[in-house]
Amino acid sequence: MANKEEQIAQRFVFEINSPSLGLLAIAGCICGVSLIIIGFKLGPITKQAKLWNGCVDTTSNFLSKLPSFASNDMQDIKAMAINLCNGSTPQNPGEEINN
Numbered sequence: 001m002a003n004k005e006e007q008i009a010q011r012f013v014f015e016i017n018s019p020s021l022g023l024l025a026i027a028g029c030i031c032g033v034s035l036i037i038i039g040f041k042l043g044p045i046t047k048q049a050k051l052w053n054g055c056v057d058t059t060s061n062f063l064s065k066l067p068s069f070a071s072n073d074m075q076d077i078k079a080m081a082i083n084l085c086n087g088s089t090p091q092n093p094g095e096e097i098n099n
Helices: 002-011 019-065 074-085
Strands: none
Touching: 019 074
């Protein structure tokens, strides 16, 4: 039984006989680890983007159903939704903001 296990183990032995192959193996491992780290770092960004897109879609749908916005272009409504989702407050046209 042990002999069979040794034969199976010998199939998976990887010997690096050349220094250039060793450098390639190390570089491949570093690239793989780097890609994994980048993937973990992008997770929260994609989650925030999904939430933000949901806010824009929901707000656009809500604004398009309001009678006062019915005559507006869909691009205008989308721009207003983006502003609202970014935290702005709606104002009347021509109204100045006093800081």
